[in-house]
Amino acid sequence: MRTSFVFLFVAGMGLLAAQTQRNPAARWDQIYLNQDAKVPVNPSTLVLETTANLKPGAALDVGMGNGRNSIYLARKGWKVTGVDISPAAVKQASQEAAKLKVEFDARAGDIERMDLGRDRYDLILCMYIHMVPIKNARKLIEALKPGGLLIVEGHHADVQSLGLRPVSGGPPGYMTNQLVRAFERLRILRYEDRTMQAEWSNGPEGKAPIVRLVARKE
DSSP: OHHHHHHHHHHHHHHHHHHHHHOHHHHHHHHHHOTTSOOOOSOOHHHHHHHTTOOOOEEEEETOTTSHHHHHHHHTTOEEEEEESOHHHHHHHHHHHHHTTOOOEEEESOGGGSOOOSSOEEEEEEESOTTHHHHTHHHHHHHEEEEEEEEEEEEBTHHHHTTOOOSSSSSSSBOTTHHHHHTTTSEEEEEEEEEEEOSSOOSGGGEEEEEEEEEEOO
């Protein structure tokens, strides 16, 4: 009986793993519901640096996670829409915003199935959501207002060759200059490709090959 139970348990765990691989929302729910997961809670350094002197406007945070950047921007006066594929992450973001008495529009959904409109946002964030910006480059560009900024940060694909595990599903990260090519219609203000302290990383001492892009719609 004990052997049968162990077999059924292992088989069940294997089925769960297969299901979460096919269902990204479930996979990210597991991460955000895991109290031991090293999920970033502070606003991104790149977001802090880039928005420090910007006049608040309308912002879209794609893959907002627990709302660390959305809440920061909302507290600075931005009108923020945060979208994430994980309902668990959206719930955490909403609860934290309520605790801090901050208002922003938190939505659970897949950005690839959403209508982002045209000339709607002054700022769009895409932080550690590999390939989502690449697949939706045209949609993101159209959603930016003239003069609007796009901020992207994520792992370089080299994390795989170095034996590091990226946090997002699918490809391990961006190839060199892949973001520059995808957003060539924008004016590239900043592009970095270097090993540095990572916000999401399983590398030694938290360091990993990171790609950063800041671009403006003319």
